[in-house]
Every structure is written in C-alpha cells, then in structure tokens.
Amino acid sequence: MREGVNVIFGHPGGAILPTYDALAPYEESGKIHHVLVRHEQCAAHMADGYARATGRVGVCIATSGPGATNLVTGLATAQMDSIPIVAITGQVPSNLLGTDAFQESDVVGVTQPVCKHNYLVTDIHELPTILKEAFYIAREGRPGPVLIDICKDVQTATGLFRYDMEVDLPGFEPWPSVDAEALAQAAELINRAERPLILAGHGVQLAGVSRELMELVEKAEIPVVTTLLGAGNIPESHPLSLGMGGMHGEAFANRAVQACDVLIAMGMRFDDRITGRLDRFAKQAKIIHFELDRAEVGKNVVPDVAVIGDLAETLPALLPKIEARRHQVWIQEINEWRADSQATDILNYEVDELIPPYVIRQLWHCTRDARPIIVTDVGQHQMWESQYYIHEHSGQLITSGGLGTMGFALPAAIGAQMADRNRLVWAVAGDGGFQMTLQELAVLKQEKNLPVKIAIINNGFLGMVRQWQQLFYQKRYVGTPVVSPDFVKLAEAYDIPAVSVRKPQDVVPALERALATPGPFLIDFRVKEEVNVYPMVAPGAAVDDLIRRPKPAIVQGYSGVEPHW
Incomplete structure (x- = not known):
C-alpha cells in the first residue's frame, strides 16, 4: 500500500500461502484487491496491462516451481517493452534450497535474463529493504520487471518492519544528467535541416512528453513517424503524423525515413522491426538519438549526436533552442508519397x-x-x-x-x-x-x-x-x-x-x-x-524496399469508409 498498490494479480499455492494469509485482512477491508488468475502467465500480463494503463508498478504473485516459472513469458514481455512490474514468488524453505524439494526451481536463475533485477530472500530482516529496492528499481530510470523470490520460512518468520529507509544502490544511475553540449549539437542539426523527421517511440509515452513533442513538431514543422509502441505520441489525424514505420509501416513513412537529412530518434531503440536492413537504414541522414538507457545508444545504429537523459528533461530543454521553421517542399513531397500509398x-x-x-x-x-x-x-x-x-x-x-x-x-x-x-x-x-x-x-x-x-x-x-x-x-x-x-x-x-x-x-x-x-x-x-x-518489408530488405499490394483495377469507396490518410 505504501507503494500505491491496491490491486494485485496472482494464483496461490503452498509455498506462497503464508503471504496470502497475511493479505487476508487487507482484502477484507478493501485496501488491497486480489484478482485470481487462471494461469500465472496471465498474472504477469495483467500486471503489465495495469502498469501501462496507470503508469504505476503492477504487481503479480505466484507460488514456487511451476507457478513461478509460468511467470517467465509475462516478465520477458514486460522487460522488452520497459514495463514496471514487481513479481513476488514463494520458494521452498531456506534449509531445503538445492535439495530438489517438491516444487523447487531456481527462479532467480531462470528469470535473471528477463528481469531488470531479482532477489532471493532467505532472511526476514532483509525483506523490507528488498521490497523497497524492488519497487524503486522497477519504477526508476528505464522501467522493467523485478522479481522477489521469498523462502517459505521467511514468510512465516517475524521481525521489525521498517519502510522509511533511503534506497542506496551504488552503481545504479537511473537518471543520467543531461549533457548541455550534446543538446546544443542536436539543436544545431535540427535548425539546419531541410528534410527533418522525428522517429518517436515508447519512451515518449513513458516520459509523459506528448505535449512537448507536439510543440516541437509544430514549431519546426517536422513530420513524425512512430514505432508500434509509440502510437498516439501525436494525434494520428494530425497532418504531420505519418503513422507507424517499419516492417508493416506506411510506405510513405518508410520512404520519408530513407529520404530525410536529419533523423531525430526519441525514446526508441532501433530494433529490427523499425530499421529493416541496418546497413541501408537512413544512410543519408544525420542521426540524433534521445535515449535514457546508455546501453541502447550505438547498439544497432550509431548516432551522430547522442542526447542521454530523461526525455522529460531533455525535450523541454531542447525546445527553446529550436527555431521556428517551415519545410514546404519536404512536406509536399511526403504528401505526394502519401497519396501514392492511398491508391493501394x-x-x-x-x-x-x-x-x-x-x-x-x-x-x-x-x-x-x-x-x-x-x-x-x-x-x-x-x-x-x-x-x-x-x-x-x-x-x-x-x-x-x-x-x-x-x-x-x-x-x-x-x-x-x-x-x-x-x-x-x-x-x-x-x-x-x-x-x-x-x-x-x-x-x-x-x-x-x-x-x-x-x-x-x-x-x-x-x-x-x-x-x-x-x-x-x-x-x-x-x-x-x-x-x-x-x-x-x-x-x-x-x-x-x-x-x-x-x-x-x-x-x-x-x-x-x-x-x-x-x-x-x-x-x-x-x-x-x-x-x-501490406505493405511488408521482407526479411533482409531495407525499409523502403517494400512488398506492396497491387493497385486494383477499380478503386471505389469501401462501404463509405473514408481512407486512413
């Protein structure tokens, strides 16, 4: 409750039963509501959906062994999409660890590759600190899932509960400081661009900067392509919205990516579904990468300028440096490509x-x-x-x-x-x-x-x-x-x-x-x-090398539905 959690998703079992018993008075009073799932994978997906809809940490809970391993697909899903989840699992008593006891599995080992962090708790005195750290790690910086595997004897033990401690994690830098020089370089490239393009990803939503993105788009008249998870970063009815790019993105959006002279990537990681063949991706463009996670910078596409930091800080700091511009020729060209796409x-x-x-x-x-x-x-x-x-x-x-x-x-x-x-x-x-x-x-x-x-x-x-x-x-x-x-x-x-x-x-x-x-x-x-x-980028092809639907011999309105464009 101190973390703002009032709904949890889970399925009970023997190794997590003491925790469920401790939840009973909170459920009876309505302070915490438990949703009984029919499969533990779905507990992780429900926590994921809850987190995406609220911006808060989702919580799922499962027992040891198969209950815990059933969470793995849901945790991996959350990890890939940067979704904050805390997963709590039961484990066999600490004296039985490593004995292949009934429903024992090395959950920490299994989930380590698909979690931002995880813990095995064998001492009741460590539990409060671990709980606080888990929520902090899941939420701060680039979000992700954290798993806490709690031995059954720890769940039945007693100890002093404190939750007022400060989280101190040496080496964990969730919010890197903004490099003013990199920001100035980015602004200079944007102000000089004749064919600028923004590629906006999930990080825009996570940072809550859709309004600031729109301000940049309209001030400098920059069209926007989104990733799948960036849908809605600006209203898709807006004339500068080109929709989704990539493997099944709009043909004109992908063409714009390949024709721009400055590509401004915001809160996205250049995954293969958006880039297609890397050695032919936006080779004509200067690339600016706004990104929170240092590990993503240069991993797939090496940018000319990397602006490391939280978009909630970097984008507002960029706006005063951007000149009001119009790119009439560039926008007209894109609209011609848009009309060509509409025909199919x-x-x-x-x-x-x-x-x-x-x-x-x-x-x-x-x-x-x-x-x-x-x-x-x-x-x-x-x-x-x-x-x-x-x-x-x-x-x-x-x-x-x-x-x-x-x-x-x-x-x-x-x-x-x-x-x-x-x-x-x-x-x-x-x-x-x-x-x-x-x-x-x-x-x-x-x-x-x-x-x-x-x-x-x-x-x-x-x-x-x-x-x-x-x-x-x-x-x-x-x-x-x-x-x-x-x-x-x-x-x-x-x-x-x-x-x-x-x-x-x-x-x-x-x-x-x-x-x-x-x-x-x-x-x-x-x-x-x-x-x-359609369209579709074939495996190994560039994003503008598309398989497109043949133009129909007769083009008539389908049941009175206006086109997407």
Whole structure:
C-alpha cells in the first residue's frame, strides 16, 4: 500500500500461502484487491496491462516451481517493452534450497535474463529493504520487471518492519544528467535541416512528453513517424503524423525515413522491426538519438549526436533552442508519397466479403469519442489495428511489441480495465492467440462482470505465419490452419453475451450492441481467410524496399469508409 498498490494479480499455492494469509485482512477491508488468475502467465500480463494503463508498478504473485516459472513469458514481455512490474514468488524453505524439494526451481536463475533485477530472500530482516529496492528499481530510470523470490520460512518468520529507509544502490544511475553540449549539437542539426523527421517511440509515452513533442513538431514543422509502441505520441489525424514505420509501416513513412537529412530518434531503440536492413537504414541522414538507457545508444545504429537523459528533461530543454521553421517542399513531397500509398489501400476496394481492416476501421468509428484503450494480441490483427485504428492519445494502444507474445490481449486488457472500471477497454485478438489465454474469461465474471469488450479476428489461420508461408514458402501451410471452438458458445459457457459476424453490414450493429451491453461482450468476426498485411518489408530488405499490394483495377469507396490518410 505504501507503494500505491491496491490491486494485485496472482494464483496461490503452498509455498506462497503464508503471504496470502497475511493479505487476508487487507482484502477484507478493501485496501488491497486480489484478482485470481487462471494461469500465472496471465498474472504477469495483467500486471503489465495495469502498469501501462496507470503508469504505476503492477504487481503479480505466484507460488514456487511451476507457478513461478509460468511467470517467465509475462516478465520477458514486460522487460522488452520497459514495463514496471514487481513479481513476488514463494520458494521452498531456506534449509531445503538445492535439495530438489517438491516444487523447487531456481527462479532467480531462470528469470535473471528477463528481469531488470531479482532477489532471493532467505532472511526476514532483509525483506523490507528488498521490497523497497524492488519497487524503486522497477519504477526508476528505464522501467522493467523485478522479481522477489521469498523462502517459505521467511514468510512465516517475524521481525521489525521498517519502510522509511533511503534506497542506496551504488552503481545504479537511473537518471543520467543531461549533457548541455550534446543538446546544443542536436539543436544545431535540427535548425539546419531541410528534410527533418522525428522517429518517436515508447519512451515518449513513458516520459509523459506528448505535449512537448507536439510543440516541437509544430514549431519546426517536422513530420513524425512512430514505432508500434509509440502510437498516439501525436494525434494520428494530425497532418504531420505519418503513422507507424517499419516492417508493416506506411510506405510513405518508410520512404520519408530513407529520404530525410536529419533523423531525430526519441525514446526508441532501433530494433529490427523499425530499421529493416541496418546497413541501408537512413544512410543519408544525420542521426540524433534521445535515449535514457546508455546501453541502447550505438547498439544497432550509431548516432551522430547522442542526447542521454530523461526525455522529460531533455525535450523541454531542447525546445527553446529550436527555431521556428517551415519545410514546404519536404512536406509536399511526403504528401505526394502519401497519396501514392492511398491508391493501394484495401479499403478502397469494392469488396463484398468481411475483411479485417474494415472491422478495425469501424471499431474506430464506433469508439473514437470514448477515448478507449485498445489492447491487441500479436499477429496480423495487431498490424491492422496499428494501421486502421487512428490513435489520438498516447497510451491508447497497449500491445506486446518487443517479445511479440501471443495470448497477451485478454489478460492485459483485464489489467487495464482493473485500473479503471469506467474506461472503455477493447481486447482485439486473433483466433490463434485468443486460444492461448481464453481461460481468463472466467476472471471477467469473477470480477463482477468486468466490462472488457472482445473482438476476435477469426480467419481460421495463424494469420501472420500463414502470410509468411504464402509469400516465402510457396504456400506450404504447415501448422497454420487453426480449428477453433464456437467462440459464441464458449462465451455463453462463461455467461458472457456474444455474437458472430460474417457480413460487412453486420459489423456496426454488433459493435453498438457490445457498447450498449453492461459488462463484458465478445464478437467473433468471421473474416475472409487469406488477407495479407501490406505493405511488408521482407526479411533482409531495407525499409523502403517494400512488398506492396497491387493497385486494383477499380478503386471505389469501401462501404463509405473514408481512407486512413
């Protein structure tokens, strides 16, 4: 409670039972609410979704052995996306460590590569300090998960509890000081640029500087490309927003990356999904990298200027140094590329079948005024969401970016909804990923009809893998056709209202019914099977060397939906 935690996600077991017993009076008084998950991986994903939605540390809890090891995928997901989580696990009594006791596993050893830090607690007197350090490490600097593995005898021991100590961690520098000279060099490059471009990542959201980013963008007329996790850093309806870049990014956005003369990277780590082939990435540009984590600077792309520090400090400090500029020729060129991309947008086709981009666009139409949180799983639907849902607010999209974890959507949406029961939260999942964690539907009912709305993009395949098989493996669809249950009947088994949609004209009525229904609602969208995500950067290609959809012979408005651009 002293860390602002009032919701935890977990599953009890023998080695963590004393901790659960200690929680009893706090749960009874309503000070701490425990959410019982159906699988420990989902406890980590729920804590992750809660943390992303609130900006606070998410907490998950599990027992020893399989309970603790089940957390690993969720912890790795949080680590890759810089999400603050504290995971508390039970361990066998300290005198049994190393004896292969029942449900013993070396959880510290297992989780060390996927956590920011972890602890094994064998002495009750160390526990208060470790707890305080764990929250501090998870939260401060570049966020990440921290695991505390507590032996059972420590949980039953007694000792003096203190929490007023100062955290002192020699060598841990979460907030490096800002280099004024580097900031001045960055400003000089930006002021001289004729074709500047901002590449904005998740760090903008984590630092809470969307407003300052917009001020820079409009003052110097700099267009913005975002990473997947940077969606909404500036409103995507803004004329200087180019949307997402990278493997499935907008063709004109990637073209702008390859044509700019100064690339200003903010709070992103130049991962392979955004850069494509590194030796051909933005070779014509001077690169400025604003980054908190020193380890990320020069790891993939060597910048000309590195501005190390918290964006909450560096970006406001940069703004007074930036001259008001206009780049009319550059913006006009980008808009011509934008129009060219629009010509191949699938929503311009005359199509009678139900296709996923249409579902996503109609979801945007029906929900945009409610400022919802959209939580996606991983795969084709994730990319379609990033392309066809127009994000107007930072943090509006919650998704597994770095690890690409299938099964993420439903539990992470539950975590986000537990942060605010009154906010509209949609989980968008594929039929494959949804089946990895669908047991968490039970949590929606146990948590008094938690009002998460669910959209399943059901195409009968592991869609993104099938797309790769089609494009690169001569349509050898091995292991990708998916047999699914009747999702409507499945939802009804959990006492959750649901409907199946097969025709374009039924999409909006189903969405409106879901929005009008108190509590959870599931829609099974039975979409056309073999629809691909375009554009696509092939493995080993440069980001402007795209596989693009052929222009249709007839271009007509698809069911009256205005284009994305």
